[in-house]
Amino acid sequence: MAEPSSDLSPFEAVQYFFHDVADQLGIDDPTREVLNGTYREIRVQLPIRRDDGRVDTFYGYRVQHNGARGPYKGGVRFHQAADLDEVRALASLMTWKTAVVKVPFGGAKGGVQVDPSTLSRPENERLTRRYMSQVSYIVGKKRDIMAPDMNTNAQTMAWMMDTWGRSYGHEPAIVTGKPLTLGGSHGRDAATGRGVVMVLDAAAEQHGWQPENLTVAIQGYGNVGSWTARIAAERGYRIVAVSDISGAIYAPDGLSIEMLDKHVAEAGTVAGFESTEPIDNNTLLELDVDVLIPAALGEVVHHLNADRIRAGTIIEAANHPVTPVADSILADRGVTVIPDVLANAGGVTVSYFEWTQNIQEFKWTEEQVNEQLGRYMRTAYRKVRERSEDLETTLRRAAFAIGISEVAEAAHLRGYV
Numbered sequence: 001m002a003e004p005s006s007d008l009s010p011f012e013a014v015q016y017f018f019h020d021v022a023d024q025l026g027i028d029d030p031t032r033e034v035l036n037g038t039y040r041e042i043r044v045q046l047p048i049r050r051d052d053g054r055v056d057t058f059y060g061y062r063v064q065h066n067g068a069r070g071p072y073k074g075g076v077r078f079h080q081a082a083d084l085d086e087v088r089a090l091a092s093l094m095t096w097k098t099a100v101v102k103v104p105f106g107g108a109k110g111g112v113q114v115d116p117s118t119l120s121r122p123e124n125e126r127l128t129r130r131y132m133s134q135v136s137y138i139v140g141k142k143r144d145i146m147a148p149d150m151n152t153n154a155q156t157m158a159w160m161m162d163t164w165g166r167s168y169g170h171e172p173a174i175v176t177g178k179p180l181t182l183g184g185s186h187g188r189d190a191a192t193g194r195g196v197v198m199v200l201d202a203a204a205e206q207h208g209w210q211p212e213n214l215t216v217a218i219q220g221y222g223n224v225g226s227w228t229a230r231i232a233a234e235r236g237y238r239i240v241a242v243s244d245i246s247g248a249i250y251a252p253d254g255l256s257i258e259m260l261d262k263h264v265a266e267a268g269t270v271a272g273f274e275s276t277e278p279i280d281n282n283t284l285l286e287l288d289v290d291v292l293i294p295a296a297l298g299e300v301v302h303h304l305n306a307d308r309i310r311a312g313t314i315i316e317a318a319n320h321p322v323t324p325v326a327d328s329i330l331a332d333r334g335v336t337v338i339p340d341v342l343a344n345a346g347g348v349t350v351s352y353f354e355w356t357q358n359i360q361e362f363k364w365t366e367e368q369v370n371e372q373l374g375r376y377m378r379t380a381y382r383k384v385r386e387r388s389e390d391l392e393t394t395l396r397r398a399a400f401a402i403g404i405s406e407v408a409e410a411a412h413l414r415g416y417v
């Protein structure tokens, strides 16, 4: 495989990772065509009335990448950069991720190209409902199941479920990440962050690291970043830096996450938290820490800063935070990257538990959810690690090898190719 270029789009980058491993696995061309491309892509126009009476038009996407292993599954993000290419990339990552953790879903993703900070709550609700009604005919509990992602949350899922139900009847299983009252699962809110920390624990156990001796920096303090910080701090890891869109803070002796949460509840941002040094988001990525956890945007570690990353381990809580060029620079430098398709799979795993609970009309306890999540995450970590040792390759290549083999087998068995 030729060296990756530094100007790949997000989907081209995921395709690069795919072909790199498909070459090693000797995947034939017809199978490659089916696994690499997307099954269905929808772009919808979303005119909404603003609170002041004006009409603004946005565009939304839903990409179903591969459904060989089960119904399509993936979150919906509201972000100004959410275009078709990015949504394709995220949908294909979902295909490999669900296969790595062995939950019976295919891969999909949705996005609405909008800066959500410009929307009032009623405007957000109108946009969410309009999006769901425009894509509703491809959604279903055995067809395509949505979930939260960047700038969407349990409330978004509640509006989506309600909108879909008005046409097709009450069906909580069409979205996961719902509020508990509407059929959500205990532990779903924290699941992605909890899964990230389970992976960190597994790496620590493998290498004989003690949590209290490890320093951790986390980029992003939304759903994933904040839960990662909270649970990692409870486990004894020293969180020395966190950030959000408004700024980054650094405290070499460690942050009190409990106090930080109180500050965030009042100030709406981590910036300005007492007794911390303000830094910028790029500096956070380059801090001299043991573990760096990007938990916000994609492509934050790239060809220009990969040489300056000082963490020995990067855990990809965000999707696609490391570009292919950066990935190869980091591998050459001996930095371990625990890839998104493994590291942030806790979210889709508990989404699977939520979906099964909805179908069974039964509720698990939080202990049951967390225990099962631990089982899935530890098994996935062990399998990826063993595969990387067998193939003498990176954890990303090993995870893709597992994902691609599983999906290829399902596609062959179904007779797709």
Ligand code: NAD
Pocket (backbone or CB within 6 Å): 148, 149, 150, 151, 152, 192, 219, 220, 221, 222, 223, 224, 225, 243, 244, 245, 246, 281, 295, 296, 297, 298, 317, 318, 319, 344, 345, 347, 348
């Ligand atoms: P979120 O909207 O809850 O939080 C995003 C956070 O990133 C916020 O703190 C925001 O301020 C911060 N942020 C935005 N732009 C930033 C910037 N330029 N610099 C620094 N911080 C910035 O989103 P989330 O659900 O926590 O998702 C975060 C990442 O995790 C995304 O890549 C998402 O695809 C991935 N992910 C989420 C889930 C999930 O269950 N929510 C599951 C798997 C992967």
